Amino acid sequence: MEIHRGLLFLWIATILLLQKSSNVEGRHHVTKKHKKKNASKGSPAYAPSPEGPISQSPNYSPPVPSDPNDPTNSSRNCIFDVTSYGAVGDGETDDTAAFTAAWKAACQVESGIVLAPVDHVFMITSTIFSGPCKPGLVFQVDGVLMPPNGPDCWPKSDSNKQWLVFYRLDQMTFTGTGTIEGNGKDWWELPCKPHRGPNGSTLPGPCNSPALIRFFMSSNLVVSGLRIQNSPQFHMKFDGCEGVLIDKLSISSPKLSPNTDGIHIENTKSVGIYNSVIGNGDDCISIGPGCSNVDIEAVTCGPSHGISIGSLGVHNSRACVSNITVRNAILKDSDNGLRIKTWQGGTGSVTGISFENIQMDNVRNSIIIDQYYCLSKACRNQTSAVYLSDVTYRNIKGTYDVRSPPIHFACSDSVACTNITMSEVELLPYEGVLVDDPFCWNAYGTQETLTIPPIDCLKEGMGHKLAESSLYSC
Ligand SMILES: *[C@@H]1O[C@H](CO)[C@@H](O)[C@H](O)[C@H]1NC(C)=O
Ligand SMILES: *[C@@H]1O[C@H](CO)[C@@H](O)[C@H](O)[C@H]1NC(C)=O
Ligand SMILES: *[C@@H]1O[C@H](CO)[C@@H](O)[C@H](O)[C@H]1NC(C)=O
Ligand SMILES: *[C@@H]1O[C@H](CO)[C@@H](O)[C@H](O)[C@H]1NC(C)=O
Ligand SMILES: *[C@@H]1O[C@H](CO)[C@@H](O)[C@H](O)[C@H]1NC(C)=O
Ligand SMILES: *[C@@H]1O[C@H](CO)[C@@H](O)[C@H](O)[C@H]1NC(C)=O
Numbered sequence: 001m002e003i004h005r006g007l008l009f010l011w012i013a014t015i016l017l018l019q020k021s022s023n024v025e026g027r028h029h030v031t032k033k034h035k036k037k038n039a040s041k042g043s044p045a046y047a048p049s050p051e052g053p054i055s056q057s058p059n060y061s062p063p064v065p066s067d068p069n070d071p072t073n074s075s076r077n078c079i080f081d082v083t084s085y086g087a088v089g090d091g092e093t094d095d096t097a098a099f100t101a102a103w104k105a106a107c108q109v110e111s112g113i114v115l116a117p118v119d120h121v122f123m124i125t126s127t128i129f130s131g132p133c134k135p136g137l138v139f140q141v142d143g144v145l146m147p148p149n150g151p152d153c154w155p156k157s158d159s160n161k162q163w164l165v166f167y168r169l170d171q172m173t174f175t176g177t178g179t180i181e182g183n184g185k186d187w188w189e190l191p192c193k194p195h196r197g198p199n200g201s202t203l204p205g206p207c208n209s210p211a212l213i214r215f216f217m218s219s220n221l222v223v224s225g226l227r228i229q230n231s232p233q234f235h236m237k238f239d240g241c242e243g244v245l246i247d248k249l250s251i252s253s254p255k256l257s258p259n260t261d262g263i264h265i266e267n268t269k270s271v272g273i274y275n276s277v278i279g280n281g282d283d284c285i286s287i288g289p290g291c292s293n294v295d296i297e298a299v300t301c302g303p304s305h306g307i308s309i310g311s312l313g314v315h316n317s318r319a320c321v322s323n324i325t326v327r328n329a330i331l332k333d334s335d336n337g338l339r340i341k342t343w344q345g346g347t348g349s350v351t352g353i354s355f356e357n358i359q360m361d362n363v364r365n366s367i368i369i370d371q372y373y374c375l376s377k378a379c380r381n382q383t384s385a386v387y388l389s390d391v392t393y394r395n396i397k398g399t400y401d402v403r404s405p406p407i408h409f410a411c412s413d414s415v416a417c418t419n420i421t422m423s424e425v426e427l428l429p430y431e432g433v434l435v436d437d438p439f440c441w442n443a444y445g446t447q448e449t450l451t452i453p454p455i456d457c458l459k460e461g462m463g464h465k466l467a468e469s470s471l472y473s474c
Helices: 002-023 073-077 096-107
Strands: 079-081 090-094 114-115 120-124 127-130 136-139 145-148 164-168 170-175 179-181 211-216 221-222 227-230 238-239 242-247 250-254 265-266 269-279 285-287 293-300 309-311 318-334 340-341 347-363 367-370 387-398 407-410 417-431 440-442 443-447
Touching: 079 096, 079 417, 096 114, 096 127, 096 136, 242 387, 250 440, 265 293, 285 293, 309 318, 309 347, 318 340, 340 387, 367 387, 367 417, 407 417
Parallel strands: 079 114, 090 120, 114 136, 120 145, 127 164, 136 170, 145 179, 164 211, 170 221, 179 227, 211 238, 221 242, 227 250, 238 265, 242 269, 250 269, 265 285, 269 293, 285 309, 293 318, 309 340, 318 347, 340 367, 347 387, 367 407, 387 417, 407 440, 417 443
Antiparallel strands: none
């Protein structure tokens, strides 16, 4: 299994590198005008609400390894300002070559800093910033950094699935007081996107759009301080990483922008996501297969589709997710709240999930487990499923959108959910009449306090624990 995964990574890595090398020659000069000439000074307009859980320290400074103005510190030589490598930063010129040159230089020294300075708007095309590099590398954006504006300006020779890619790095930091502007609007309006075709139709065909920032096969990463907005697709994606600290990010895209997930992680372990504000058109945070030891705290989501574990087990795959904690979060104006979704036919398990101190404000499907996830409504009934156990909902309060029951546990027919704990769950209608028929199917667990709305469908006892079966072990 490990060998197969290794080969898969190697293969993907090779593809990435091939894509890269075939792109170097063929870059276009993108000359489309941008009105935004001035760089943001890092005072996000989308400020966290004062009643939110964000512990905003006014003196927060990003973890830059040295003070560039400290003349006694020789590590000031470690700053590689992209303007010294020919970047213009006028919002029109293609500055890709300058960024890759600055990256190459910084990569070779310990604690090097690639600096995109304030008061500039840098435009670069799809780029893979790859390592290995010396430890302590910092990519610091204090100005604005953005991709070409929409599909028409995207160089045909570039991958349209990703923009900034950080690959094979250890101990790297992505930070700054600036903005990563995704220029996603024209991507969202492609006629292949949901209801964007003629007369509100959805045209068939491939509909690739770039993920804005992607970390791949890297470890000990810090991403902090930045404002990230208007991504064509996912804002930030981590795959095959270990040791990720995300702090004080502001991520925003409009409520109706398709597939603009905030932070997506998969095959990634030991992740902390803290003090961040996310508003977008899809999942606020999504956790895919192969994730464990994930700690999420003091995050505000909204509008969004909530915090989601899944989807898992697609095409009869094995999925393993364990030890996920979400604490002190606010979810508002959201299509889903706390969601676990799995396809029928999968194997593996989701265990040790804890949702604690969550404030809901007008959230549809506030608490939902869906083991019948299916995009086409035509999925066959299957007997295996990803096994769910040890899921805790504690101190979940606020209001729900009455279009769906606020609590919905749809567990597999053949593989029951076991050991669900409910404590201090109190949800009231945002407006309209109380929905008093929460749904449970094949779910076992306990209510430590009376749940509002009351649920009497949760079966007493532990159910039959399946953890020992090889189908569900991880
Ligand atoms: C751009 O920024 C400079 C200095 O920060 C300021 O003087 C100028 O008025 C700004 N221009 C625009 C168009 O906002
Ligand atoms: C210089 O900066 C490095 C990295 O932050 C730090 O470890 C070191 O103590 C500093 N040296 C001086 C003399 O300030
Ligand atoms: C859109 O709808 C209008 C009115 O129903 C119809 O006349 C028109 O042909 C439709 N256009 C397309 C491209 O389907
Ligand atoms: C669960 O994850 C947290 C980090 O979120 C970690 O500190 C803890 O050790 C993990 N627990 C187990 C049993 O692995
Ligand atoms: C799958 O099972 C459900 C519940 O037992 C049943 O209502 C549904 O008709 C079944 N679907 C198919 C395609 O067999
Ligand atoms: C039930 O889940 C809780 C919380 O995850 C855990 O502490 C407890 O050990 C589980 N109980 C059993 C019997 O597995």
